[in-house]
Amino acid sequence: MDATNPAPLETAPAPLEMRPRRGFSLFWRTFFFLSLLLFGSIVAWLQTFRALESEPRAIQSAQQLASLVNLSRAALRYSDSIARVSLIKTLADEERVRITPREPKDKYELFESDELGERTAEELRARLGGGTVVASSVNGQKGLWVGFAIDGDSYWLLTDPSKIGPSRNSTWIIWLITAAILSLAGAAFIARLINRPLKQLSFAASRMRDGDFDASLLDEKVATSEIREVNIGFNRMAEQLSKIEQDRVIMLAGISHDLRTPLARLRLETEMSVSDADAREHMAADITQLDAIIDKFLDYARPEPPRLERVSLNAVVDAAVYAVADYEDMRVTVTIPDDMAVLADEVELSRVIANLLENARRYGKTPETGIALVDIAAKARDQWVLIKVRDHGMGVAPETLSKLTRPFFRGDAARTAATGAGLGLAIVEKTIHRMGGVFGLANTGSGGLAAHIKLRRN
Incomplete structure (x- = not known):
């Protein structure tokens, strides 16, 4: 691993750096x-x-x-x-x-x-x-x-x-100006009156998207019948989604918890009963992989919102890189300015970087050397910090990029050489969104896949 001589990253603008199209509200x-x-x-x-x-x-x-x-x-x-x-x-x-x-x-x-x-x-x-x-x-x-x-x-x-x-x-000019001012004031009042329910609906939908179902309830006693019906329907939908989310969390957590006990017992029996050391090692590796998949389920099912605070990005990345320092099939290059801090949950952010490094190690190896070359870079822009984690592998097909963050989705054979639950990138995206950030994936111009993270700057 080389963290002292960083290789230059792609100079093309990342998807998260592009300014969104401005439009009228x-x-x-x-x-x-x-x-x-x-x-x-x-x-x-x-x-x-x-x-x-x-x-x-x-x-x-x-x-x-x-x-x-x-x-x-x-x-x-x-x-x-x-x-x-x-x-x-x-x-x-x-x-x-x-x-x-x-x-x-x-x-x-x-x-x-x-x-x-x-x-x-x-x-x-x-x-x-x-x-x-x-x-x-x-x-x-x-x-x-x-x-x-x-x-x-x-x-x-x-x-x-x-x-x-x-x-x-x-006289006509005075009357025209007076009428225009009164008309503009009336138009502003009418426009605000019309758009207030839509603004409330938009806010409630954004809160529901972030998983806050309690804050997304709308007033069911408004005077306008059409808006009242929309609010009632939205609230019922939020209640159903909340119940489905709770059932999903309970189901995944229950399945994961129930599998832990037989796996532990199976590991113990393997260590004690299998005499062939090679077979015992392979069986223990399979059990370890199953245990890791269960951890992925638990991470994806975690319902608690993260606690956002000032987090040193340098410390988080250094810790994640140190954890993979002994891997012979991986080289990591870090280019992050000193004293770079973000508003995040330190544990969650550490899990995000670890998942991206593991994903690059599994699927981003350079075809010529069989070694995963990973570059980690970050820079500040306005009130945000842009983080980029890229490998130098074969990349993925453009039509597959948007599907990589779906739970249990596997890419093409080039990026599925190892087994897994298919939850790594889904967990990363969900975690970043819960911390108020943005996550995106893109192929680089020189080959490989780049993960772009956008977090609030502390």
Whole structure:
């Protein structure tokens, strides 16, 4: 075994290092579609309201202005020069209407600032004649200017632009922003209300996946009938799975325990009654293998959750490597930074490393030398520690990788040269999941199988 000159591991990214695809949660997707629907409805409603309200408002404003112009025109036409001056002064003081002569050199801007202004100007020209001019400023002075003629003389009538109505753009924007904010708040509330049962169901399913059946119970008294039925069905399923899990544990533990006694008795009888040393050695080896298989059953049936604490990865790996140091058919290389610690159960993690080393020794021997060359490496990434245990054997078929962690599954003949219970990798995966980690298997580019472990960094 060589632990001082580590060989370089594969440089290709491990499956556990690849970042998962980011996506929208169900809450944000529901919120987005509700907001889009509400915002579209608000815009459609505003446009419809403006279209239905603009025409009557333009006609009413044009009628008022036309009446004001006609009254001013009639008063000026039938009054003498002295009375005309007094009339103009009275209109300016009391009605805020100023009448001035219109000069050919006057510079003006047409009153067509928005849809309402254009429609009002058209209506005024239709009522007062084609020569009527509606302007927003004359010679730089802002206001509502209406140009008309009296017996060939041209005049300007200046009045308050509010007679048509205040500028509507800012009003509509304020209403639109207010409605949008209220709609977004309502959409967020509705989305949260809709997705709350799904979030609770997702949490309960995750707890059930980790074996915590008691924490996975859902409320069976919710008001919504469909959700209540789903919760009741989920709880009954959790109860059945819990019972099945308990029965499985009791069955495996009982079988394993009951087999231990006859095996011990058989070992004793073999040692005492078999005279042939070679036969006695083979029979003892078979009994030892059966005893090891029983240990695998007990490990797989262990129901207690692990106790997570700060564990020195260096110490765990060194202990596991020391246990196989005397094996002549195995060489282990370790590449782990100093003071590497993970959040795990020390006993469980030791069992995981031991199982992986045993699996590599059995099935990962190099075809040329018949020796299992095993590389163990680890590195920290963000809040996780990535551990890699690989051999330099023949690997496995790609379609077999996902099946290797199934209980009692055997791979192809290349990796089944030794006998066993078929529980080693299943125990490893189950143990890693119980410690809140991730476990995966992959073939390496240069040959051999690599086991990838992802545990929380302490």
